[in-house]
Amino acid sequence: MKPYNIPMSVPRLLSQLQETDIALAERRQQAAAFKAELAADPLAVERAAIAAKKDDLEKLRHDLREIAAEVDDFSARIKHHEDQLYSGRVTSPKELSALQKDIDLLKSHRAPGEEQELSLMETIEETEKAIDDAEIALQRHKEALSRRRVELSAGLTKLEAELAGLEKHRQELSAELSPAVNTQYDLLKKQKGRAVARLEQGVCRGCGIAVTTSWMHRARAGEVVGCPSCGRILFLE
Numbered sequence: 001m002k003p004y005n006i007p008m009s010v011p012r013l014l015s016q017l018q019e020t021d022i023a024l025a026e027r028r029q030q031a032a033a034f035k036a037e038l039a040a041d042p043l044a045v046e047r048a049a050i051a052a053k054k055d056d057l058e059k060l061r062h063d064l065r066e067i068a069a070e071v072d073d074f075s076a077r078i079k080h081h082e083d084q085l086y087s088g089r090v091t092s093p094k095e096l097s098a099l100q101k102d103i104d105l106l107k108s109h110r111a112p113g114e115e116q117e118l119s120l121m122e123t124i125e126e127t128e129k130a131i132d133d134a135e136i137a138l139q140r141h142k143e144a145l146s147r148r149r150v151e152l153s154a155g156l157t158k159l160e161a162e163l164a165g166l167e168k169h170r171q172e173l174s175a176e177l178s179p180a181v182n183t184q185y186d187l188l189k190k191q192k193g194r195a196v197a198r199l200e201q202g203v204c205r206g207c208g209i210a211v212t213t214s215w216m217h218r219a220r221a222g223e224v225v226g227c228p229s230c231g232r233i234l235f236l237e
């Protein structure tokens, strides 16, 4: 940390404090993103779609039962008439013809129901297949999600350890600075985002304005000098 025990200049300490704050902010942001992703339920839409399809299927099955009951009712009546027709007990051609007419009429009434029954059975089969496919896809997505969550949890643990290290480092740096300098740094950070600016070839990298030689000398001597233009504390390597 401090080679040869030479105390670091205040601007250098401030520059390191700033680096630490930047690293802290980045990791905090990442940790928040990981937490948000862990808390999210990305498969909710898929599950809701499957539930809706299952409701549809129930309704279709119910409709099919009702239609089938109607068709069965017609079939029973047709059978009853046909039994009479072929029993040999009815011999009058007029009665036989009337029976046949009734049978034909009943069959014509039954026909639309039978068609509906077939069409419903087809739709039910398609819906069942769609549900199966959606459930297989959901299972695959659940597995991928759980792998992602394991990754996120591990990432979060790593980030939290890094954050603890950075926070400790920040405290150490801050402890070497006077309360007045700490306050000045915090205030500038709040106002400008970054409190410390590198001074390169006489130019403040915070605002791009050249400073006078006397400012350069003071900064080089390790004095806490603010850029005359943007006010950031100047740091000379």
Ligand SMILES: [Zn+2]
Pocket (backbone or CB within 6 Å): 197, 204, 205, 206, 207, 208, 209, 227, 228, 229, 230, 231, 232
């Ligand atoms: Zn400046």
